[in-house]
Amino acid sequence: MSRRNLLAAALSAAVVTTTLAASPAAAAPAAAPNLNDFVLNNTSGDLQSRVDKLDAQLPKLGVQNILDQANRQGSTGSACTSPALDTMKEPTLRKFCFNAGDTDTTEWIPQGVTTVADAQEDQQWGTKQALLVSWYNKDTSPAKGVRVSFLDPATSKYQHVLLVYPYINSNGNPSYEAVTTPQAGNGGSVHAGGIVWYGNYLYLVDTARGIRVFDMRSIFDLKSATNGDTADQNQVGRQNNVYYGFGYRYVMPQVAGWSNPEGVVDHPADYKCLAGGRQRYSYVSLDRSTNPDTLLTGEYCGDQGDPNLNGRVARWNLDGATGLPSPDGDGIWRAKSALRLPKPRVQGATATDGRWYLSSTGGGTTGPGHLQAALPDKATGAGVLTVDGPERDVAIGVEDLSYWPGKNEVWTVTEHPGKRVLYSVPR
Known part of the structure; x- marks a missing residue:
């Protein structure tokens, strides 16, 4: 080979070597999550006794009666139209639109969805087949926390219920405050990214903390209370012996909590996730095809170009007889399995018969x-x-998912102002 050819070959090799050196290393294949990262401690304390004290002060109303007198009119079927549906490639099975005020508000953002099919195996609550949607309060001072819409698709009517955290005030009287993180002080509203109605209980994910539990049998009616006020939209809890709920008629206090061993976890900013460590509790759903029934939790993670950073989902056993978590013998609730997600930006996940369904945005x-x-x-x-x-x-703007067995429906809700609709598609 001539000197010129040798020089050319050397330069070519140098270019190849430089190119290879400059190329980023390929991401490692996705590996199974560490189950030790999925652990929740019972932090309920005396929450139930606080709610019992509220019970002595305020009247209650059951879910069916709340639906019967629901004060807001939505729409279904052909009367329900939304620009959010313009990108659909197939028809919806069922859909529900909120009224104009709730569709357009920037103060409340819908996130989670659950149905009576989660609550009861026979898919009935009395004579009702209700749908529930969670909303978090955004950019108000004070933060108002979380509300849940109880919707009756048979009448297209719905009612908001404010979720609250009970405490005993300085005078020794039962009171409550907005559901925030951190819970006391200047915390922001819990994101309410997912809910599950199971038996008498409503499960709500708290992103950095774990799971909060509310009781459908303890929904208090401030309008019917002799010491309740539903006119003042700026106060909450017991103030000068009067109970307020930011203007809402109904409040439902937390009765139990399951939290990370470290409490509130400081996750990376900008929706970046780690390969290990405590899960973000971004969404939640129910799988009735397992034995026992399992609660499914998952995390929303931005696209970081690494299959190990897409996020994780986990399964937690439930007690079908009580509707409560099924912890291990030492009282700790541990996930029974966990999986890495195949894609980033997952907003909701549900499963049945071993097959998963994931909603994502972008x-x-x-x-x-x-x-x-x-x-x-x-x-x-x-x-x-x-x-x-x-x-x-x-x-x-698709969000949380819920599967309705028998009807073969996957339900979700969209979040953006002016583009909000609750709807189902075939599984």
Whole structure:
């Protein structure tokens, strides 16, 4: 080879070597999560006794009666239209629109969804087949926490119920405050990214803390109370012997809590996730196809270009007889399995018969949301989910998921002001 050719070969090799050196290292394949990261301690303390003291002060109303006298009129069927649905590639099975005030408000943002099919195996609550949606309060002072809409699709009517945290005030009287993180002081509203109605209980995820539990049998009616006020929208709890709820008629106090061993966890900013450590409790759903029934939790993670940073989902056993968590013998509630997600930006996850369904975003306020089926990857171990079938374009701003057995429906709600709708699609 001539000297010129030798020089050319050397330069070519140098270019290749430099290019290879400059190329980023390929991300490691996704590995199964560490189950030790999924642990919750019972931090209920005397919450139930505080609620019992409220019970002596305030009248209650049951879910069916709340639905019967619901004060807001929504719409269903052809009367329900929303620009959020413009990106749908298939017809919805059922849909529900809120009234104009709730559709357009920037003060409250809808996030979580659950149905009577989660609550009862026979899918009935009295004569009702209710749907529930959680909303978090945004950018108000003081923060108003979380409200839940109880919707009756048979009448298109619904009623908001304010979730609250009970405490005993300085005078020794039972009171309550908004649901925030941290709970006392200047905390912001809990994000309320997912809810599950199971038996008599409502499970609410608290992103950095764990899971809060409320009791459907303890919904207090401030309008019917001799010492209640529903006119003042700026006060909450017992003030000068009068009970307030930011103007809402009904309040439902927390009765139990399950928290990270460290309490509130300081997760990375900008929705960045770690491969290990405590899970973000971003959303929650129920799987009735397992024995026992299992609560499913998961985390929302931004796209970091690494399959180990897409987020994780976990299963937690429930006690079908009581509707409460089923902890281990030492009283600690541990997840029985966990899986890595196959994609980032997952806003909700549910499962049935071993198959998972994931909602995800990425199109902002104009692009479609997505629905994706997934299965555990047996080739790499049960700790990783892989996509199963095509990604389906769904409504803009898709959030939490809930599966309705028998009707073969996957329910979700959209979050953006002016583009809010609760709807279902085929599984």
